[in-house]
Amino acid sequence: MAQRIDVYWSHNSPYCYLALDRILALGRRPDVDVVLRLVLPGLMRNSDRFFDAEPVEQAYFLHDVSRTAAFLGVPFGWPRPWPIACLDGNLYRGEPEQPRAWRLYNLSAAAQEQGKGWDFIDQVSRMIWDGSTENWHEDGNMGAAVARAGLDYEELTRRAEERADAFRDDFARNHEALLADGHWGVPVFAVDGEPFYGQDRFDQLLWRLDR
Numbered sequence: 001m002a003q004r005i006d007v008y009w010s011h012n013s014p015y016c017y018l019a020l021d022r023i024l025a026l027g028r029r030p031d032v033d034v035v036l037r038l039v040l041p042g043l044m045r046n047s048d049r050f051f052d053a054e055p056v057e058q059a060y061f062l063h064d065v066s067r068t069a070a071f072l073g074v075p076f077g078w079p080r081p082w083p084i085a086c087l088d089g090n091l092y093r094g095e096p097e098q099p100r101a102w103r104l105y106n107l108s109a110a111a112q113e114q115g116k117g118w119d120f121i122d123q124v125s126r127m128i129w130d131g132s133t134e135n136w137h138e139d140g141n142m143g144a145a146v147a148r149a150g151l152d153y154e155e156l157t158r159r160a161e162e163r164a165d166a167f168r169d170d171f172a173r174n175h176e177a178l179l180a181d182g183h184w185g186v187p188v189f190a191v192d193g194e195p196f197y198g199q200d201r202f203d204q205l206l207w208r209l210d211r
Contacts, residue, residue, distance in 0.1 A: 002033040004191075005209075006190040007188075007189055008177075008183075008186050009039065009186060009187060010039055011105065011108070012043070013041070015186070015199045017074075017126075017128070018065075019199035020125055037174045037178070038105060039186060040105065075126075075132070077129070079129060080134040081135075083100065085097075107156055109170060109171075110156050110163060110167075111149065111156060113159070116151055122149065124136075127145050189201070191209065
């Protein structure tokens, strides 16, 4: 029986993107079942947690992400625009309304319902984070990425709109499952309730699986 691995994923996390190739490779192993658990960005799930963040925290984050991408040899560029709308360029302050993020997540969930969640993420996350695409959220760019994932964009958009309320409940359940598995951030890889937090814990995840 395949070992289940719950992967808690946020589109707003560059660290999720930086782990993507390794996640997809793991999913090709016959002895594991890699399950996508979409969770909303932290600013939408738990905005209060970021209120006291010092400017140095954002500065370090920006430096570390670029350095980690270079270390891993992963194509990277800051999103244009970010998945979540931020106030005055502060990544720790979100706008009250987040239509772009909600649409992105609902499209992701609709793809997952069709068994294409990882295919969607494979195409769309690269478009957002590899620096190649400005205005990735516009119909022309998103439609092309969805087609590359093997999905019909018009149908996926319709399902995303029709199922928005149900998907919102799913995201909330995934957040609660993440907490139950022992963490609050992303990416988290959970095996039998044991969390491995961060792309830099991926080797420890493989070590655990091989034991």
